[in-house]
Amino acid sequence: MNAEQxxxxxxxxxxxxxxxxxxxxxxxxxxxxxxxxxxxxxxxKWRVVIVDNGSVDGTDKVAQELTQQFGDVGFVHLDQRGRGxxxxxxxxxxxxxxxxxxxxxxxxxxxxxxxxxxxxxxEGYDIAIGSRLMRESQTKRSFKREFISRxxxxxxxxxxxxxxxxxxxxxxxxxxxxxxxxxxxAQDQAWFLDTEMLVLAERQGYRIxxxxxxxxxxxxxxxxxxxxxxxxxxxVLRLRRLLWSSEFAKAAEMxxxxx
Numbered sequence: 001m002n003a004e005q006x007x008x009x010x011x012x013x014x015x016x017x018x019x020x021x022x023x024x025x026x027x028x029x030x031x032x033x034x035x036x037x038x039x040x041x042x043x044x045k046w047r048v049v050i051v052d053n054g055s056v057d058g059t060d061k062v063a064q065e066l067t068q069q070f071g072d073v074g075f076v077h078l079d080q081r082g083r084g085x086x087x088x089x090x091x092x093x094x095x096x097x098x099x100x101x102x103x104x105x106x107x108x109x110x111x112x113x114x115x116x117x118x119x120x121x122x123e124g125y126d127i128a129i130g131s132r133l134m135r136e137s138q139t140k141r142s143f144k145r146e147f148i149s150r151x152x153x154x155x156x157x158x159x160x161x162x163x164x165x166x167x168x169x170x171x172x173x174x175x176x177x178x179x180x181x182x183x184x185x186a187q188d189q190a191w192f193l194d195t196e197m198l199v200l201a202e203r204q205g206y207r208i209x210x211x212x213x214x215x216x217x218x219x220x221x222x223x224x225x226x227x228x229x230x231x232x233x234x235x236v237l238r239l240r241r242l243l244w245s246s247e248f249a250k251a252a253e254m255x256x257x258x259x
Contacts, residue, residue: 007097009121014046015074015096016113019086021052023104024059030104031066031073037110042117049074051090054081084186084193091179100128100173105218108171112213116173119209126178126206127198129164130171134212141217148229159236160199160243165210167195168232178206191228192235199239203248 016034020027031048038046050063050073063075076090091099098120102108108130116128132139133153139146149168156162172194174182178201186196202208242248 010044012044012098012117012121013096014042014044014117015049015090015094015099016046017049017051017087017090017094017099017101018104019051019053019083019090019101020055020059020063020104021081021083022055022057022059024055024057024062026104027059027062028066030106033106034102034110035070035072038113041110041114044117047072047074047096049076049090049094051076051078051086053078053083053086080189082189083191085189087193088183088186088189091174091183094179097176098173099176099179101170103170103218107215107218108169109214112171112211113173115211116171116209119211120173120175123209124207125209126175127201127208128173128211129166129198129208130169130213130215131164131166131210132169132213132215133166134210136212138214139217140215145217148226152229152232155233156195156199156236159240162199162202164198164202164208167198169213169215171211171213182206187238188235190231192232195232196235196239199243203243 016038018030018034027050031050034048038048050066052060052063052075060077066073067075076093078086078089087101098117100113100116112130119125119128131137133150153165153167156167168191182197182201182204185200186193188196198208
């Protein structure tokens with residue numbers, strides 16, 4: 001938030017971004033569920049923003065119909081694929097004080113949204129992330145995904161010395177300041193953007209809150225676990241080299257105010 005003229009909580013605006021790729025079959029239902037929940041549980045001005053990156057199944061048509069029906073639904077379209085690219089575009093275009101995203105399958109409980117907003121608006125945090133790995137969390141997912149997730153997060157901690165618990169849960173909310181100062185430093189256009197953003201923010205003094213969540217695995221998930229994990233590992237090694245370089249200090253000085 002702007003430290004000189006902080007907004008009152010009631011005046012804050014929130015954009016909830018839903019990145020989609022070929023999700024025409026479930027998009028309208030998911031948006032309806034999110035809108036209903038936000039209307040009943042988030043007493044702020046909010047929008048649901050659909051960001052489509054390269055769908056070929058008519059997802060864009062469904063999204064456009066939703067924007068015509070509801071004034072609180074926005075739509076961003078990209079021809080190129082990549083979740084990181086989609087989030088970057090939606091967040092950078094947004095003018096909301098707080099922006100976040102959740103997966104279209106709504107695997108993360110919606111009850112986490114007000115808690116994330118409260119962490120940023122009232123508790124002084126800069127980033128709030130859903131964590132499936134905290135003791136209080138309740139998760140339902142396959143052994144393979146559980147093992148890979150835990151192994152990856154241990155790897156991130158060992159290599160990069162991070163403190164946050166779950167880099168890749170599809171639920172994150174950040175302040176406008178993080179979008180302006182941290183996102184331009186991140187390079188990844190795909191799944192690793194989450195980890196990269198968190199690492200860069202933490203290294204520059206931004207506060208991250210882990211939120212225990214209820215999370216149910218989506219049987220229709222399109223994530224290619226093994227290939228995604230390998231790309232993430234390569235991203236971690238790239239980040240390690242960056243953090244030890246003079247380039248990081250220069251980038252942090254240029255973009256971040258807390259380095």
